[in-house]
Amino acid sequence: MITISLCMIVKNEERVLKRCLDSVRDLVDEIIIVDTGSTDATKRIAAGYTDKIYDLTWNDDFSAARNFAFSKATKEYIYSADADEVLSEENRRRFRLLKETLLPEIEIVQMKYGNQLQNGTVYNFDEEYRPKLFRRLRSFVWEEPIHETVRLEPVVYDSDIVITHMPEQNHAGRDLANFRKQIAQGRRLSRRLYGMYA
Missing domain, CATH: 1.20.5 (Single alpha-helices involved in coiled-coils or other helix-helix interfaces)
Incomplete structure (x- = not known):
């Protein structure tokens, strides 16, 4: 069975954070929360789930914030979630099964991002695959019996897990x-x- 670090970046998510964390807390082995300047109860709610809460000054760069969160992870895989996401019971079961059976060569697991059209989002489709689970440390592998080369493309698995996106605002x-x-x-x-x- 693989081990998973949940990594999240948050700001003023007191209305939805508990709902998200309740749906994944028993599926992950570590929870990392990076707060980018909350002025509400977000950090207090997060403290009910983890002591790995970090402050990061917001600089208009989501990638920088996610990279910082990833740098704090210690488990084999990293699950990247947003506070307005939820896993249903059926998808929690699928996630648990994935955790128990994931092949070691898989480096990225894509999950379906659902409910896109429900809350006035800008998307033109209701469901799409997104990379959500990442091997923390990549192992380079040589390929080809002659003129060998290192595999550059990651091994990606498209899972049947559907994450329900429930934003409260556009x-x-x-x-x-x-x-x-x-x-x-x-x-x-x-x-x-x-x-x-x-």
Whole structure:
């Protein structure tokens, strides 16, 4: 059975954090919470689940915050969750089975992100695969019997686990403001982000 660190970045999530943590707390072996400036009871709620709570000054960079959270993980795999996500009982069962049977060569597990259209999100589809579970340390493997090379692409498994996304608000305004700030600072958007901004 694999071991899992849950890594989350949060800010002012007192209304939804308990719901999220209750749905995963017994499926993971470690809970890491990175708070980026909460002014509500978020950190107090988190303290009921873990003592691994870290403060990080917000700098408009979700990747930097997630990388910081990942750097605190100690288990074999890292499960990245947002506070507005929930696992149903059926998907908790699937997650537990995955934890018990995951093949060691799997480096990334994708899970279906569901309920996309329910709360006025900007998505055009209700369900999509997203990478959610990551091997913390990657092992490089040589391939090919001749002219051998190191495998560069990760081994990805598309699971049948569905995460229910239950946001309480639309984040489009926040995201557009961040896009504009990045552009104003002279940063080039990646092709992926440019398409999303458009």
